[in-house]
Amino acid sequence: MQVAYTSSRPQISYEINVLRLSDLPEYSSKVFQLGDISFVQDVKYFGYLDDKITPYKEKVILTEITSYFDTPDKDIIKVQNYKTQFDDLFQRIAAATQNLEFAEGKYARAASIVNSDGTIKSAVIQNTFDTNKDLVYGAQNESATIDNTGITVTDNADAAKQVKVTSGGVFVTNDGGMTWRNAIRGDGISTDLLTAGRINTE
Numbered sequence: 184m185q186v187a188y189t190s191s192r193p194q195i196s197y198e199i200n201v202l203r204l205s206d207l208p209e210y211s212s213k214v215f216q217l218g219d220i221s222f223v224q225d226v227k228y229f230g231y232l233d234d235k236i237t238p239y240k241e242k243v244i245l246t247e248i249t250s251y252f253d254t255p256d257k258d259i260i261k262v263q264n265y266k267t268q269f270d271d272l273f274q275r276i277a278a279a280t281q282n283l284e285f286a287e288g289k290y291a292r293a294a295s296i297v298n299s300d301g302t303i304k305s306a307v308i309q310n311t312f313d314t315n316k317d318l319v320y321g322a323q324n325e326s327a328t329i330d331n332t333g334i335t336v337t338d339n340a341d342a343a344k345q346v347k348v349t350s351g352g353v354f355v356t357n358d359g360g361m362t363w364r365n366a367i368r369g370d371g372i373s374t375d376l377l378t379a380g381r382i383n384t385e
Contacts, residue, residue: 195228196263197243203255215260219245223262 204210222240223229229239247261296307324339333349343359353367 194264195225195241196246196261197223199260199262201258201260203250203258206255215245215248217245217248221245221262223264 205212205214221243223243224238224240226238229241231237232239241264243262243264245260245262247259249259249261251257296304298304326337326339328335328337333347336346336348338344343357345356345360347354347356347363351368352365354363355366356363
C-alpha cells in the first residue's frame, strides 16, 4: 500500500536550464551529481499544502546532466519525481521466491520422514536402528582394555581414535589419548560433540 501510494503521484520529468556557477569561489559547493535529491515547487502540478498558501515541495531525484563546457549557460539538468519502486518491490518478491524454491528440497526431505499427524515414520526409525546396528556389528577391528581407569576401546586401524568408559561418563579422543573430551555424563549428553543425526528438542 505504501508503494502504491507513493507511486500514485503524477510522474513528472523536468528539464531545467541552469547556469553553472561552481567555478566561482562563492559557489564552489554548488555542484550537482547524478542521484542527488532535491525539491521542486510547481503549484500547477503539485498544488499547495493544506493551508492553501505554502507551495507543496515535491521530492525529486537528479537523473541526467548535460554540460556544455564552452557555454555553461546552456547546461541542462533533468530531474524526476519517481523511482522504480514497483521494480524494486518485485525484485524483493522474486528474491523471496528463490529462497523458498531453494528451501523446497529441504521441506520435501523433512516431509518424507514425517506422517501427516506429525509423527516420524516407522521406516525412518527402523533405518536409524539398522544404521546403528551396522556400526555395532561392523566393528571387527577393535581392541578393548580394562584397567583402573575404565574401559578403553581403540580402533586398530586408527589408534588415534579411542573411546573410554568410566564411572564419570564416556570420553572420546582423536589424538591417541593426549586429550579427552567428555561426550556423555551422568546428567546428560554433551551437545558440543554432536556431529550428525536427527534431534527433536521436544
